[in-house]
Amino acid sequence: MLWFVGLGISGTRSIPIEVVKIIQEADFVYLEAFTSPISKQHEDEIKNMVNGSFKIAKRWLVEDGQEILKTSKSSTVVLLSYGDPYVATTHIELRTRAKLENIETSTIHSASAITSMTGEAGLQFYKVGRMVTIMNEKKSTITPYTAIFKNLTQGLHSIILLEYNHDENYFLDPKDAISNLLDVEKEQKRNVVNNDTFAIVASRIGFKTQKITSGKFSNLLKVDFGEPPHSIIITGKLHFTESDAINVLTECLDKPSDNSSRIKSTSIQMIEKYVPMVRDTLEEIKSLYNDSKEFQVVIQNAELYINDAENFLKQGKDENAVLSIGYADGLVDALRIAKGIDPKI
Known part of the structure; x- marks a missing residue:
């Protein structure tokens, strides 16, 4: 039998009567001391409640778990911790392992800091x-x-x-x-x-x-x-x-x-950075296509995507706004590449 017992947030002052009884009747009591500090006075007070074996459980002992699980198969074991026992993920893992090994477990929850x-x-x-x-x-x-x-x-x-x-x-x-x-x-x-x-x-x-x-x-x-x-x-x-x-x-x-x-979300930060940048770049490249009617549709689509990005942002549709400015940026890069201009510049 393996008990997971929370001692609350006030040391021995917050230990319920039922927990005192469980501690007194246990064969082995481990006091976990790595998730929260325990004063020497409270450690001694808890130790005096124990009629069986008492041991301070360091992190490695609980994480390894083998000693606790082996003992729990034939004896009543209590693992004490300040606060609530399942705030610590290590205790949840140990309970899971106990269940898989068919060890009966029980829990006393308590207040957590x-x-x-x-x-x-x-x-x-x-x-x-x-x-x-x-x-x-x-x-x-x-x-x-x-x-x-x-x-x-x-x-x-x-x-x-x-x-x-x-x-x-x-x-x-x-x-x-x-x-x-x-x-x-x-x-x-x-x-x-x-x-x-x-x-x-x-x-x-x-x-x-x-x-x-x-x-x-x-x-x-x-x-x-x-x-x-x-x-x-x-x-x-x-x-x-x-x-x-x-x-x-x-x-x-x-x-x-x-x-x-x-605070501005990542999407808003991206839109505020890329919309003016892409728009300025588009304006710079447009003059190179004054005599190329076949590219006017691409330029128009790029402008529409930039406008869409701003409108989506106003509507709170951040993901759509990011996609739109991404499409616009891609079209502008394509226009630059078509004229032999490095898109990274």
């Missing part, structure tokens, strides 16, 4: 987009940067988890994560983030020392957020009730603002 921080900050959870993690390595920040961009184009909030390495007791500081995002912006230049980007930093959610600070990047970079763990939320389109709640529920350094209002 991911869902809790959203409400604690005054945001509406159904407006949260894809969640990402920022690591210390700056090169890896391009992936969360892109995810934030996509979330903002839809007006969605972005929850950003920060790197935590249990073995090295390392936590990425929110200020370093913000700096990494700003560095990526300098390279990508897609206007996803800047010093005026409004964000929320949630610290130690569920604990007595919980703190939630909000403000522009420029001001958050000056804040000492204290002990970890920390997470960041970059807000998308804010409902007025969310703005009001942020002002009241967080230490608000700046007026809450909509980060999505300045």
Whole structure:
């Protein structure tokens, strides 16, 4: 028997009575410590509840899973984790493997810091987009940067988890994560983030020392957020009730603002770049075909495609707009090639 048990977000204070009983009756208890930090006090308190064997489970032990699965075939095993057990994909995989090996499994769900921080900050959870993690390595920040961009184009909030390495007791500081995002912006230049980007930093959610600070990047970079763990939320389109709640529920350094209002989708960026470029190029090449009636239809079609691209964009049909300017660009290139002009110039 293998239990997947969530301990909630407040350490031993949030452990339900039924979980205490399961822990006490288990033959083996593994306390997973790599998805969220566990204080020595809480570790000792949990260990004192255990009547069977107790072991801290590092990442490799859970990812490998063989020891846990082998033990679960003949004994009652409990895998404890802070928050909800299935926020971690590693636990879902382990449960899947257990099922395939005909090991009975059961689950105790609990509150997760991911869902809790959203409400604690005054945001509406159904407006949260894809969640990402920022690591210390700056090169890896391009992936969360892109995810934030996509979330903002839809007006969605972005929850950003920060790197935590249990073995090295390392936590990425929110200020370093913000700096990494700003560095990526300098390279990508897609206007996803800047010093005026409004964000929320949630610290130690569920604990007595919980703190939630909000403000522009420029001001958050000056804040000492204290002990970890920390997470960041970059807000998308804010409902007025969310703005009001942020002002009241967080230490608000700046007026809450909509980060999505300045974001342009990739399609819009492409159209704004290519429509004038293709139109100017067409105007330049047209004079070379004044005496070539057979090419006038091609020129007219290119003009129509350019106009279609602009009209489709106004109608919100971004994909059609991109296709139209692509067709126009192809016709213009064909006209240039017919006159021996390199289309790349």
